[in-house]
Amino acid sequence: GLEAGQKVVASGQFLLDSEASLRGLTAQGLEEPATSTETALHEAEGTIVSLEDGMVGLSHGPFKTLNMPGMTMSFPVADQSLLSGLQVDDRVRVGVRESDEGLVIERIEKLGGQK
Structure with missing residues (x-):
């Protein structure tokens, strides 16, 4: 310590x-x-746990290229239009980019078999 x-x-x-x-x-x-x-975009899969104020709460698996384990956290979104059609409990694949503000979602897509 x-x-x-x-x-x-x-x-x-x-x-x-x-x-x-x-x-x-x-x-x-x-x-x-x-x-x-x-x-480079760093990718992981996860489940949306919240959508509010341009932030996506995500329970995600590991971002292997960042050596980051799976966890639940909120991410800002680079473009609000990325959130169109998404809702809580959707399974998604996200692509994040490192920025001065932390990790920012630049790509998000529902995984197959969801409406």
């Missing part, structure tokens, strides 16, 4: 930059692949 006043590293980028410098690589070269993965 942590105690009040202890310092915590919030980013490991300096370690990558330092290692790159030791090996004669440029930090810019290391960052290019990371940028392309940041734009």
Whole structure:
């Protein structure tokens, strides 16, 4: 556990930059692949537990590409039109993107066999 006043590293980028410098690589070269993965959508399946104020409450399985276990949480939606025709208890597949505000749903679709 942590105690009040202890310092915590919030980013490991300096370690990558330092290692790159030791090996004669440029930090810019290391960052290019990371940028392309940041734009990728991360997918999981789940059940809608709430729909309110542009947020989707979702009981979801793991987002494997984020090493994130399944849980129940609320996500903002990038575009309100994505919620058209959805209701609580629908089984869905979502695609989320990391942003400064956290994970944002950019794609959501009902799983087969639902009206």
